[in-house]
Each structure stands twice: as structure tokens, then as C-alpha cells.
Amino acid sequence: MTQPSRPDTLDLVPKVDATKTAESLPDRPDAELLTQALPGIQPRPHHSRLLEWLKATWPELTFHHRLTRSGWYRPGGVCTSQGQILATDLEAWLNQALGKVEDFEQLLADLEIMQPLVTRFNGSTHFFTASYGKAPEACWQLEVEELQEVMDRKLLNGDAELPEDLADLLEPMHPARLDGHPVGAPKYRLGCLTNLHLALEEAVNAPLLQRFFREWQEATGDAVDFHQFWFFQRHESLTRYGVAQLRLQPHAIKARHLKTLPWDLTVEPMALATQLRSYDKAAGYNGAWYFGLVAGNLVPRELAARLQDDWLAEYRYIAERQAALIRDWLHQPYTL
Known part of the structure; x- marks a missing residue:
């Protein structure tokens, strides 16, 4: 099967001249500029080209890649069995085709002759940050989507029951899957700039x-x-x-791993201290267990009362400032 033909869109994307002086460039990240420029930046390992472009465009900021979340997809378009692009929006194309024939059975007959193929976009979201101050909130967060169109399925499955309506064509119970062959190169797209x-x-x-940030700064400096x-x-x-x-x-950022760590609040104080240290080591910084208790439901909330009881019983396996955080939280608990 030949690959679907589509125009090369790279030359249509406005280019940003990396040789411009800092004075001539925008003084802060701009969503409109990102929307225009990102599709023209070819994805590379470690996002090297993207990071270079960000630095050239906003030299006063240094963006860091923090996390990638993959495994999601979006509906794609439709093409002929020979690879000619028919439309970039399957639902709109089907509605238009049905509107022309005004009969669903006739539409199915036409589709049987055409045997069109459906594509999808495999997606990943990359998270980047650039701080401009010491406070946790003094930061730009950039979400960049990386999308690649691949062959998804045949529009009609000859081994399944005939579709009864458009919904069965758009989301079939038994799709005739294809091999996921790439239709085009992966592309960046702006997700969100905050x-x-x-x-x-x-x-x-x-x-x-604000309380979360304040406690972070008090605990970690x-x-x-x-x-x-x-x-x-x-x-x-x-x-x-x-x-x-x-x-x-x-x-x-390490939530998936942190959620797998076991907790047993019935053990002796020194064994519980070992659990705290193990969590901190996995998280990458001291006192991480407290922030996992507050945000993300990563640590059992009952831990706070247990730590307070041990502290009052003279078991001092947490620092004074951590004990103060626990006292404040028990007095006025909160979660995010």
C-alpha cells in the first residue's frame, strides 16, 4: 500500500530567525508564536532542536524538559485504499457523504466499493518549565504535544455485522485494525502555555x-x-x-513509581522511619513524604496522626520543621 500523499507543510510555517538580538525578540513566551512555529521544528531525541529554538527566541529563559506522558491518541482522517487523502476529519466527511446520498444503505454500498482507510494520531505530551525567580510560582510551564498520524483501521470490517448508523462507523465495536504504519513524520503542536x-x-x-508553596520553601529553602x-x-x-x-x-513527576511504594502504619517507629527514608529516596529529596500526603494522594493521610503520636512519645525520627508541618496540617488539614 502506498503512503497517503499530503503537501509538505514545513515551508508554510513562519520561521523565527535565531540570529535576532534579544532586544528584537518577544520578552516573554507567546502562545501565538509557539502555535505558528512548533509544527516547523522537527522532533529530535531529548527535544534538542526545540530547546535550542526556545533559547534563541527567549534568551533570558532556560527551558528544561521535565516529563513526557504518552499513550493517548486522537481521531485522524480518511484515505482511499490506494493512499489518496480524502479528508482530514472522518466525521465531517461521513456527514457530507451521507448528505449527498440521503440514504445510509446507499452510503454503505458506496463505502463497500471504495474500501476507505481511517487514520489516527498517536500522541505524547511533553512538559517543559522555565523559572524566572526563586518562588515555585515564578515559572513558565509549556506543554507541547507530539503527534504522528498512522494507519488505524479499515472503515468497514467485512468480518463484522454491518454498521447501523454513523456512530458504528466512527466507533465500531469490532474495528478492522491496520498495522499502525506511519502516514507522516511526527509533528509538534502547542498544548498549553501557563x-x-x-x-x-x-x-x-x-x-x-499558596500554603503548599510556602511550606515547600520552609521545608527545602x-x-x-x-x-x-x-x-x-x-x-x-x-x-x-x-x-x-x-x-x-x-x-x-515520579507519581507512577511513588504510588507503588508500600505503607504499613502499624510497624514500630524505627521501621516507619525506614519507610519515610525509602519514600524520600524514591522521590529524590528530603521530606517528600509530607508533600505526597498533601498532593496526589501518594501517601496515606493517616500517617500524619501516627507521626504526631510518635513525636509526643519522644520518638524523634523526623526533623523539628517536619514535625511542625504535621502539627499545622493536623490543626488545619488540606489536600490538593
Whole structure:
């Protein structure tokens, strides 16, 4: 099967001249510029070209790749069995085709003759951060999607029951899967650009986040880079009155591994101290267990009362400042 033909879009993307002086470049990351430029930057291992472009475009900032989340996909388009692109939107194409014949059975008959193929976009989301101050919220967070169109399935499955409506064509119960052969090269696309300081001013959970940041700075000082261990997801929704609201949700970068660590709060104090040290080692910094208790549901909340009981019983296997955090949390608990 020949690969679907499509125009080379790289030359259509506005190029940013990396030789421009800092004075002539935007003084802060710009979503419109990123939207235009990202598809023209070819993905490379470790995102080297993207990081070079970011540095050339905003020289006062240094972006770091923090995390990649893969395994998601988006619907693609449709092409003929010979590889000619018919449309980039399957649902719109089917609706248009049905509108022309005005009969679903006739549409199926036409599709039987054409035997069109459906594509999908395999996706990954890459998280980058660039700090411009010491406070955790003094940071730009950039989410970049990497999409690659691949062959997904035959539109019709000759071994399954005939579709009864468009929904069966769009989301068949028994799809005739193809081998996932790439249709084109992977492309970057802007996911989201967030100035955490500005977003914090809008977030409905800002008071809790401010406490989280304050406790982080009290516990770690300037010795630990917050964004090496945490990133934020934006959750935008509408209240029942139709008012838009933003919630910023912190996620531990190593959350998948940290969730697998066992906890047993019935053991002796020294054995519990070993569990705390194991968690900190896995997380990468001292006192990580407290922040895993507050955010991400990574640590059992019952740990706080157990640590307080041991502290009052003169078992001092946590630091004084950690004991103070526990006392404050028990007095006024919160979670993110």
C-alpha cells in the first residue's frame, strides 16, 4: 500500500530567525508564536532542536524538559485504499457523504466499493518549565504535544455485522485494525502555555496552593528545584451559574513509581522511619513524604496522626520543621 500523499507543510510555517538580538525578540513566551512555529521544528531525541529554538527566541529563559506522558491518541482522517487523502476529519466527511446520498444503505454500498482507510494520531505530551525567580510560582510551564498520524483501521470490517448508523462507523465495536504504519513524520503542536504566577491569581484553589508553596520553601529553602519534582495540570470548568473557573492541580513527576511504594502504619517507629527514608529516596529529596500526603494522594493521610503520636512519645525520627508541618496540617488539614 502506498503512503497517503499530503503537501509538505514545513515551508508554510513562519520561521523565527535565531540570529535576532534579544532586544528584537518577544520578552516573554507567546502562545501565538509557539502555535505558528512548533509544527516547523522537527522532533529530535531529548527535544534538542526545540530547546535550542526556545533559547534563541527567549534568551533570558532556560527551558528544561521535565516529563513526557504518552499513550493517548486522537481521531485522524480518511484515505482511499490506494493512499489518496480524502479528508482530514472522518466525521465531517461521513456527514457530507451521507448528505449527498440521503440514504445510509446507499452510503454503505458506496463505502463497500471504495474500501476507505481511517487514520489516527498517536500522541505524547511533553512538559517543559522555565523559572524566572526563586518562588515555585515564578515559572513558565509549556506543554507541547507530539503527534504522528498512522494507519488505524479499515472503515468497514467485512468480518463484522454491518454498521447501523454513523456512530458504528466512527466507533465500531469490532474495528478492522491496520498495522499502525506511519502516514507522516511526527509533528509538534502547542498544548498549553501557563505563567504559574498569573494563573495562581485566577485559580479557585489559590489559597491552598499558596500554603503548599510556602511550606515547600520552609521545608527545602532554595536547595531543591520545585519544578524538578512537580508539574501542574489545568482544570477549567463552569460553575452551575455558568462562570468559568480554573483549578491548578500539582502532580508529582515520579507519581507512577511513588504510588507503588508500600505503607504499613502499624510497624514500630524505627521501621516507619525506614519507610519515610525509602519514600524520600524514591522521590529524590528530603521530606517528600509530607508533600505526597498533601498532593496526589501518594501517601496515606493517616500517617500524619501516627507521626504526631510518635513525636509526643519522644520518638524523634523526623526533623523539628517536619514535625511542625504535621502539627499545622493536623490543626488545619488540606489536600490538593
